[in-house]
Amino acid sequence: MKTIETLFARMESVLIWVAMIATVIVMVMTSADALLRYSLNSPIIFAFEITEKYLMPASIFLAMSYAYRYGAFIRVTFLVDRLSGGVKAAANILVWIISFVCCAFFLYATSKQALIALSDTTNLATVNILAGPAYALVPAGFLLLCLALLLDLPKAPSGEAALFVQDEPQS
Numbered sequence: 001m002k003t004i005e006t007l008f009a010r011m012e013s014v015l016i017w018v019a020m021i022a023t024v025i026v027m028v029m030t031s032a033d034a035l036l037r038y039s040l041n042s043p044i045i046f047a048f049e050i051t052e053k054y055l056m057p058a059s060i061f062l063a064m065s066y067a068y069r070y071g072a073f074i075r076v077t078f079l080v081d082r083l084s085g086g087v088k089a090a091a092n093i094l095v096w097i098i099s100f101v102c103c104a105f106f107l108y109a110t111s112k113q114a115l116i117a118l119s120d121t122t123n124l125a126t127v128n129i130l131a132g133p134a135y136a137l138v139p140a141g142f143l144l145l146c147l148a149l150l151l152d153l154p155k156a157p158s159g160e161a162a163l164f165v166q167d168e169p170q171s
Contacts, residue, residue, distance in 0.1 A: 008147055012069075015062040015144060022058035026051050046126040053124060053134045061141030065148040069162045077164070089157040092164060096156040099163060100149045107142040114139050 029047045037043035067073060080091050117135035124131055152161035159165075 005151060008144075008151060012065050012144060012148075015140065016066045019059050019063040019066075022055045022062075026055045026059060029055075046124070049124050049126050050129075053131060054137075057134060057137045061138045062144075064141040065144035068145055068148050071162065071165055073163075075164070080159075080164075088159065092156050092159050092161070096149070096153065096161065096163060100146065103142060103146050103149055107139055107146055110135075110142055111139040 029044065029051060033044040033047040080088060080095070083091055114132075114135040117132040120132050122131050123129060148162070152163060155161040156163065
């Protein structure tokens with residue numbers, strides 16, 4: 001189990017670095033585009049399309065497992081917090097199952113869409129870059145989120161899984 005957690009942590013680290021780099025590129029490119037657009041009347045033509053198709057999906061979806069593990073997801077716990085013992089454990093397991101099923105469904109659906117997009121040879125309108133590979137970013141994020149949920153399954157009944165933790169875990 002420790003090996004799986006180590007491998008997961010490494011995969012998550014790589015994806016979070018890619019997400020951070022994508023976010024920095026978005027900020028720099030958007031600032032440069034605005035500066036060039038309003039000062040020299042010469043915008044970066046491909047900035048919006050690259051940001052929309054590649055950089056924003058990378059920033060959002062590749063960071064999902066990290067956001068999950070560090071408590072950034074919205075939680076509505078006012079009912080479950082008032083339960084006790086076995087009822088609370090059962091509610092936690094039910095919430096975990098619903099969360100995992102939703103995540104697995106999104107993984108399946110986005111993977112299917114990515115396969116369709118990868119077989120398409122459509123390029124972006126402003127740059128000669130294939131549009132299809134951008135669709136692979138979304139299922140990559142959902143795959144890691146599914147793995148994070150699976151690793152948290154043993155902690156679900158006690159409420160110690162990241163799905164239920166109220167405070168940010170200490171690094």
